Amino acid sequence: xxxxxxxxxxEQTGLPSSTLRYYEEIGLIExxxxxxxxxxxxxxxxxxxxxxxxxxxxxxxxxxIARMFGxxxxxxxxxxxxxxxADALDQQIKHMTALSNALRHVAxxxxxxxxxxxxxxxxxxxxxxxxxxxKT
Numbered sequence: 001x002x003x004x005x006x007x008x009x010x011e012q013t014g015l016p017s018s019t020l021r022y023y024e025e026i027g028l029i030e031x032x033x034x035x036x037x038x039x040x041x042x043x044x045x046x047x048x049x050x051x052x053x054x055x056x057x058x059x060x061x062x063x064x065i066a067r068m069f070g071x072x073x074x075x076x077x078x079x080x081x082x083x084x085x086a087d088a089l090d091q092q093i094k095h096m097t098a099l100s101n102a103l104r105h106v107a108x109x110x111x112x113x114x115x116x117x118x119x120x121x122x123x124x125x126x127x128x129x130x131x132x133x134x135k136t
Contacts, residue, residue, distance in 0.1 A: 003032060003040040013049045028052060028066055030073065048073050058085055 010017045023029045024039070029048055031039040048069070055065040070076035102123050111117040 001042065003035075004043060004045065005035060005038040005040055006031075007038065009041050009045060009049070012046060013053075015049065023049075023052070023062075026062065026066065028062065028069070044073060051075055058089070060085065 006017050006020055009020060024031055029045050031041050033040050052065055068077050106120045109117040114120045
């Protein structure tokens with residue numbers, strides 16, 4: 001089997017070598033040895049790193065992602081956690097879409113000032129309820 005050195009893995013994934021060493025340190029990936037000073041990896045590490053990137057983009061922590069790999073680095077994905085994360089993303093998308101629509105309305109509002117725009121005033125009221133002033 002042909003192994004990939006850390007430089008090749010870094011080049012193919014766009015991840016710095018320091019990140020690869022960190023992922024190895026915390027057990028997300030595993031090298032199979034060294035060629036001189038350069039760590040060597042099996043080609044499957046590329047798939048593992050793609051799954052790690054996907055998990056991170058979905059909002060999973062590295063600790064969460066580490067639990068999603070079974071023996072020999074094979075994915076062992078917890079479907080219930082994936083459903084819960086997808087539901088949370090759907091809620092976030094709905095919130096962000098509503099915010100985007102409101103901002104576009106305010107940007108295009110024909111009212112002489114923003115404080116005369118009912119939509120803007122409603123946004124300010126809602127934002128104030130979601131983010132109450134912190135007590136010090």
